[in-house]
Amino acid sequence: MDCKAARDLVPLYFDGELDRATARELETHLDDCAECRDALVALDALRRALREDAPRYAATGELRERLQAELGDRRPRPLRRMQRPWLALAASAALAFVAGGGAVLLWQQRAGTPIAHDLFESHWRALAAASPVDVISTDRHTVKPWFAGKLADAPFVQDFAEQGFALVGGRLDYAGSERVAVLVYRHGQHLIDVFVLPASAGAAPAATLREGYALDPVSLGGRPAAMVSDMDATERARFGALLAAAR
């Protein structure tokens, strides 16, 4: 590949829009060409600057209230809209302490529902999309750094190909207003999304079934996560155990 061809592909590579074979060819060129590497670095610097310094405007409380009034919204506000997420956490802890297990379950179901809804939606969207991932896994060393640039807290990334669960790649999505890392695995014909939940999301959503798909709360090396797939219960349990041991 010459510089001219490479230079056109650098932005596509940077945006995760290249197929794997072309990406490999470009990487070979980048290994030898400082100028093309500089172009990549410049794109990254611009993105960083945009994310750190470009103005980001949040909707005013007044606008939000106006719109809620349009909906005739008398429902209680979801916890995730609270200004201080730790209050939500404190509230859940207090509830658990005072009222015991039954109340916790109730709280999880109520607060978990919108999150669970988002996770199912994200999974279905990914299945319908041209590619379920934003970054393709050549090995875990491509996936983890990709997240590291986008999230304060990059997840554990481990390939379980030997155990039958191959890491396909990763993407970012939203659960509520939080950006979450999604690790995508393949098991036979099944595509599995593992959502790494931010600490501020509070309790993981409860196990739910919806239209033949299952959401299971899992642990990813000790961090709260949720898995969405259409595998049967035995395979879900097996994969859950693998994830729990991830490092």
Place this chain on the structure above:
Amino acid sequence: MSTLTPSQNLVGDLALRHLDAAYNLGRWLLGNDADASDAVHDAFLRATRAADTYAGGNARAWWLAIVRNCCLARLAIRRRERGDVAIDQVESAKGRDAVDALLAGGDTEDAESALETAQRRALFARHVAELPVEFREVLLLREIEEFSYREIADLLQMPIGTVMSRLSRARALLQAALGTAAREEVKHGL
């Protein structure tokens, strides 16, 4: 209060969930708070009315596409009425506000670096605001909202090739503007 259908409720919820993204898009495109609020409000009414036309797929992209259309409609009216382009809120005032805000809450950072950050952000905001609107939107959708080329093409209803060329042009313009700014700073010994 009128009764809403389930799909209207669903759409209303999704719009509220992505309200900050919608508002940010409006603010980037229209340049001031009042117009951004009004455009998002228009979009919200339009989205809930058109709730039944939502055919699944990326909900955030569907909602932002409506917001964008409402913003462009406002821009068109504004151009017709004033015979000119967008009048942004005075950027220097915004820079001053940012400085004040940062100085007021400057417990964690020392005042000097807060001032630097505020100045850098004000300058950056100006460069972004000076980009033509068609470049600004594609930059926002890719770099901040992190949509894929395909999603941006669908959202803006244009060929994917146009998305790529606009994005590349937008990046080049902003890089050039920032590069010039950096050289100016060096020249003035700042």
